[in-house]
Amino acid sequence: MRAEPTPENRALVTDLAGVALRNPVLLAAGTCGTLDEFGEVLDLSRIGGVVSKSITPEAREGNPWPRILDAGDRVSGMLNAIGLANPGVDAFVHDYLPSAVLMPCAVICSAAGFSVDDYVRVVGALAEAEDRDRAAARGVHGLHVPAAIELNVSCPNVRTGTEFGHAPETMAELMRAVRPAAGRTKLFVKLSPLTPDVVGVARAAAEAGADGLTIANTVAAMAIDVRTRKPRLANVTGGLSGPAVHPLAVRLVHAVHTKLARDFHGKGKHLPIVGVGGVSHWEDAAEFVLAGASAVQMGTALYADPRSPLRVIKGLRKWCEAQGVMNMSELVGAVRV
Ligand SMILES: Cc1cc2nc3c(=O)[nH]c(=O)nc-3n(C[C@H](O)[C@H](O)[C@H](O)COP(=O)(O)O)c2cc1C
Numbered sequence: 001m002r003a004e005p006t007p008e009n010r011a012l013v014t015d016l017a018g019v020a021l022r023n024p025v026l027l028a029a030g031t032c033g034t035l036d037e038f039g040e041v042l043d044l045s046r047i048g049g050v051v052s053k054s055i056t057p058e059a060r061e062g063n064p065w066p067r068i069l070d071a072g073d074r075v076s077g078m079l080n081a082i083g084l085a086n087p088g089v090d091a092f093v094h095d096y097l098p099s100a101v102l103m104p105c106a107v108i109c110s111a112a113g114f115s116v117d118d119y120v121r122v123v124g125a126l127a128e129a130e131d132r133d134r135a136a137a138r139g140v141h142g143l144h145v146p147a148a149i150e151l152n153v154s155c156p157n158v159r160t161g162t163e164f165g166h167a168p169e170t171m172a173e174l175m176r177a178v179r180p181a182a183g184r185t186k187l188f189v190k191l192s193p194l195t196p197d198v199v200g201v202a203r204a205a206a207e208a209g210a211d212g213l214t215i216a217n218t219v220a221a222m223a224i225d226v227r228t229r230k231p232r233l234a235n236v237t238g239g240l241s242g243p244a245v246h247p248l249a250v251r252l253v254h255a256v257h258t259k260l261a262r263d264f265h266g267k268g269k270h271l272p273i274v275g276v277g278g279v280s281h282w283e284d285a286a287e288f289v290l291a292g293a294s295a296v297q298m299g300t301a302l303y304a305d306p307r308s309p310l311r312v313i314k315g316l317r318k319w320c321e322a323q324g325v326m327n328m329s330e331l332v333g334a335v336r337v
Helices: 089-100 118-137 168-182 198-207 245-265 282-292 300-304 308-323
Strands: 014-016 019-021 025-027 049-056 069-070 079-080 107-112 148-152 186-191 214-216 220-224 237-241 273-276 295-298
Touching: 014 273, 019 107, 025 308, 049 220, 079 089, 089 107, 089 118, 107 118, 118 148, 118 168, 148 168, 168 186, 168 198, 168 245, 198 214, 198 245, 237 245, 245 273, 245 282, 273 282, 282 295, 282 308, 295 308, 300 308
Parallel strands: 025 049, 025 295, 049 107, 107 148, 148 186, 186 214, 214 273, 273 295
Antiparallel strands: 014 019, 069 079, 079 237, 220 237
16 A cells, blocks of 8 residues: 655645646656556656556557657757557557556556547557456555556657647547547546647547646657758657757646636636656746646656656655645646736
8 A cells, every 4th residue: 555645745746637646747658668667767656657658559660760869969859750669559458557556656558549449449448457457456556557548649750640639620529439438547638739729629628528638749850960961860750859848838738727727627627737848857847837737747858867757856845845835736827927
């Protein structure tokens, strides 16, 4: 069973649409292995949770190499075009998910696909695993496994990867199909920073049954080797992540929180936002919180320092103390504009 949080740790205890987190710092999809591998380099009992690699119906090898690179000295970030390499949902449920029950943090599974049916199949298989787990043993820490499913409708590195999250109509259609397949499992939708009407898409997802939003995925980008005149990624384009995208993601979180999450809150539905993009210091996470995020995810920063989440958690704890709040939730959306 989970140990009672000490008073100083209580400041970071987070409720994400009913998913209990010991603190609001999670590892972002695709940046920490398929599921539990990061436990080899970071004590997972000290973070809030892990998001799995995005899982598709069939196994995928992903795009050709090179498919990941440092964006260079002049840009603070990373470019990747992994292309959703993953074992496929059946192998994931069979070979990976059982170990999630032993993971000492919340486990969120990311689902992706190329059609509505693909998403329904993956979400259905993951939710079924959760149902079985609910009936038998829960995770050692009393959490359901998976604690939630995050729909990736925002991958810029595969054909149609951003299609469903591009417009309110396609978003609503997908959510309406996927919601019943998810059963009682919480559903988060991970949005693209390139969506023209991000507030409209977020509203469509929420009205069709999303329990929360993750903002945002990588920004479609390109890098060229000027000596060979060739693109630096075999896929030609990739997704930019890291510090370079942080202010962009903060603005989106703020826009969605101001225009949408507060409306839902007023109607008695809590629509939490998870901020993602360039968190490497606690101040980046705190900025997301003030903009309206209830939790954050970290990805690119893990490549420079796999233990960076611990520094972020420590900094957030001190920040809450300095701001005189009992719990960080009091600071969500508290930017003084
Ligand atoms: C190598 C790599 C692989 C990624 N794979 C996925 C993925 O499978 N699914 C997904 O939703 N996002 C994926 N992302 C996006 C991250 O989860 C995150 O949204 C993005 O990197 C921004 O956060 P960061 O700046 O902290 O890295 C990936 C990012 C990187 C760098």
